[in-house]
Amino acid sequence: MDATELRPGTTLGGDFRIERPLSSGGMGAVYVAVQVSTGKQRALKVMHSSLVLDPTMRERFEREARVGAMVPSDHVVEVVAAGVDAQLGVPWLAMELLHGENLLDYVARRGPLSPSEAAEILRPVCHALAAAHARGVVHRDVKPENVFLARTQSTTHPVIVKMLDFGIARVAADARTASTAAMGTPMWMAPEQTELRSHVTPASDVWALGLIAFWLLTAKPYWHAGAHPGASVAQLMREILFEPMVAASARAAELGAAKLPPAFDAWFARCMARDPAQRFPTASEAGNVLLTEVLGVGPLPGPAPDPSSPRWPSVPPAPAHAVNATAVPIVTAATEPRRGALGLAVGAMVGLVGLFAVAAALALWVYLRPGADESSRPPIAVASASVVPSAAPVASTPEPAPVPSATVAKKPPPSSPPAPSASATPKEPPPYNAAVATNAVKVKANWATHACKQMDGGTGYSGTVTFGPNGLVVKVSVNPTFPASGRALCVRSTMTATRVPAYAGKETHDVPYHVSF
Secondary structure, eight states: OOGGGOOTTOEETTTEEEEEEEEEETTEEEEEEEETTTTEEEEEEEEOGGGGSSHHHHHHHHHHTTGGGGSOOTTBOOEEEEEEOTTTOOEEEEEEOOOEEEHHHHHHHHOSOOHHHHHHHHHHHHHHHHHHHHTTOOOSOOOGGGEEEEEOSOSSOSEEEEEOOTTHHHHHHHHOOSOOGGGOOOTTOOGGGGSTTOOOOHHHHHHHHHHHHHHHHHSSOSSTGGGOTTOOHHHHHHHHHTSOOOOHHHHHHHTTOOOOOTTHHHHHHHHTOSSGGGSOSSHHHHHHHIIIIISOOOOOOOOOOOTTSTTSBSSOOOOGGGOSTTSOOOOBTTOSSHHHHHHHHHHHHHHHHHHHHHHHHHHHHHHHOTTOOGGGSOOOOOOOTTTSOTTSOTTSOOOOOOOTTSOOOOOOOOSSOOOOOGGGSOOOOOOOOHHHHHHHHHHHHHHHHHHTTTSSSOSEEEEEEEEOTTSSEEEEOOBSOSSOOHHHHHHHHHHHTOOOOOOSSSOOEEEEEEEEO
16 A cells, blocks of 8 residues: 555554644655554654565564664654554554754755854764663764754743654665665765665765764765755765865855854764775764864763663772772673672672671780770770761662770871962953854844744844853843743743853843844
């Protein structure tokens, strides 16, 4: 059955009833559906039945369709369920229903973005890809249509960037025939992906990331063939595979686009190396260089640890100074057998307690032995409660075990406190930078234009953003304020999220803004 011909009322997977079509593309169609068991609306992606022609591909589709759940990033669309409908024979994916627009439509409407505006989109894209690469997942189909700017129901983040279609491109690549219809345009694909049985790595996603960054800053595709609707796939392939790679700034000048950031050429050239081994190996490395050295914003956060990984300890390791023969062993997910590891840990703790008990008994006997006078009795070494806290959990990091019967010698205090080093002197914050604050407010105002467009309200709002010395927003004024519309509230929420570097002094600073729709 054609994936684009399903009628309203059709139920797939026994739980998802189609309401209306939403969009269609090279891999299938997307519908708005209701999950019968919960009553919640979902996005139901129905794909061409050619993806599951044989039982092996059917099983693989159902496995790969859930790969997005492996990626620990809020910037990956949530997949609720997946399968192959038994009656219709079509593969389907049920996902969270997003409201907003994809990146292709956004740039077509907005035009080229400033470096700071591009960073607002590229940071979450890099985060999603970096989290995927850290789990051994390659997207394979990174393109503007698979980047979605979704409106949220949050008061702090009115828009969130989501990556779509993780895992599905891999199934489609293995199921494709001589026709490229199921794979869509190859304009964003790396050279190695043009081969029928290609060896795809995270570096393949890095190639597409470079092209998307160029496109965001210029609103034009890097390839000449991509700018001409009548160009053939053969012409595009010749550019990708054989023709000399022109520097990004030179190509932008050819296209009449604005100048690119000074460090963009070197970054782009490494992303676009035809040999995958010469590119950034992962989106984490490519993203950090792009964000810090090219766009001048902060780096990506570190990847979230995987609790299921055998290398990830279930209890925190002891510090280096506390490693000794009586330290509690670290229990990891890979320790075998589990019962033996637990027994070893308990045994170590029992041995430690026994050692202190024997030492205490010995000291007490020496102290109270018959015939000993007061002057001959040695002082008793008392084990401080800080050595083995009674309220501390077993898994807490142990301190070094003291010598049982030795007297604890207290170190005399120094005659005078040491002079603080120059490095310990707190650095004075820089003075308030009006240009930086104005630019930050302008970026957020442009973002509010997109984030709040679909809400009810007026055609324009003005006001001021007031910053405090810590760089955070103290208050936001919005005019007109009455009637209180969803659009006005959205503008206020978006502008409240503006940030500038902390500055010296105690005064606040007002920066005006204007948002038009």
